[in-house]
Amino acid sequence: MKRTFALVLVLAVALMATPALAQDTLEKIKSSGTLVIGTRTGSPPFAYVNRDNQWVGFTIDLVEMLVKPEIEKAVGKPIKVEKKESTPPTRIPLLSSNAVDLIAGTMTDTPQRRESVDFSLTFFYTGAQFMVKKGSPIKGVNDIAGKRIASQQGSTNAKILREKYPQAQLREFPDQPAAFQALLQGQVDAYTNDGIQLYGLKAKAPKPDEWDVVGDFYSEEPYGMAMRKGDAKFKAVVDAGLKNGFESGKYFEIYEKWFGPKGELPYPITPQVKAYLLKQIGK
């Protein structure tokens, strides 16, 4: 018993005493020649594994086409991009432990997260909505009292519902497929997530016509790329990459590729969202 206790103590001390050594990310990339990003495998069209088994997506393209050239300019040599899977509970630890250098998936920029990581400029803007079976009485966030609502655990939506709409019966699933299955079978009456992700899910559903995405945005979900906190040099480079993309129009070309009429998921950019994105670079 005594020995076990000692072991626990050693573990705890080891955890706490890990040196808070701020590493210069650009130096790291320069020496390894690799930018390691943490991204998603099942969030089309942002980052997912497609039918041909390629790991692609809108956010991955932003990294490859906007951020990577900027980093290459900063370190003065060509680099590779290596992708690792990250999920909501693992992404901040992955970043902190230097396992990845940049989280580029579908991470919402929130004040709480800003205490642990730094965010780039916002590269996508969406808000939470509901996915329901066609003809459902649920038309938005005001109709969910007493209803069973599925959400993705660790998401900002679940947090808002819990705090502001406690009358709803929340069922939280660790991933999108399980939550959608629960909706499909009637375990829940609606599934809430960021609107864009629901559209992505609907497009991939076996019978897309059976589902509706309803309701006004009841949350604001600006997506940003996350970096280790306090690395101003690296953040400046990532932001410069995105800024150049907005200015040159390259960003909107990539947007068109994924969300345009012929894209993976048609989702026209609204004037408000475009204005929001451009406002960040003072336009």
Place this chain on the structure above:
Amino acid sequence: MNYTFKWSVLWTGQSGQWLLQGLITTLELSAIAWVLAVVLGILSGALRTVPFRPLRWAATFYVEFFRNVPLLVWMFFWYFGVTPLLPRGTQDWLFNHGLEFWAGTIALGVYHGARMSEVIRSGISAIPRTQFEASLAMGLTTLQAYRLVILPVALRLIVPPGTSESLNLLKNSSVALTISVAELTFQTRQIETYTAKAIEAFTAGTLIYLVLCLSISTIMARVERHYAIPGLISRAQAG
């Protein structure tokens, strides 16, 4: 590591309350599943040793089928697979009355019942065959021989592996978070969602599991000593 620890997230805000709720759910889930597992385990473990082939086969089928499929699959099976087979009215009632919890409990109990069964069978096999024969010779029926002689001895023999199996059950209860049961691991993730402090939250969860499991093993070590049959089980002084 470039990470600022902020352990206070564990006792400020609602974290404490969440951890407590999670702990209670974990204990409820595990306790009910454990009773189910023990009952199924004793029943099928005993049946695997009886001198009647069809019963042995049925018990073997149960054990091999349930222990050789991952627990995660069983969680989905009881939650997504079984529910649609029930009448619509029953489904709706269940949806509003904690279907997640009960599906998780059954999945855990039935899965661990199959594993417990092997533990109990090994306990029974450790008893010399002659004891069973002697019981019959004294005029006991097979049922009485099991109830009065074989099982009481076997259950004493299997306390150590039974404890391991029970601890596994407790820890495996965390798999129920995949079907939305708000148990302890779920709640530690919840803290992460609110505070973005994953390492602190997971450490808290780890320590709670560790303390729980250590307490259970300590209690079981005492149970083992208390019920040991002198001369039957030779063993180094526990401790």
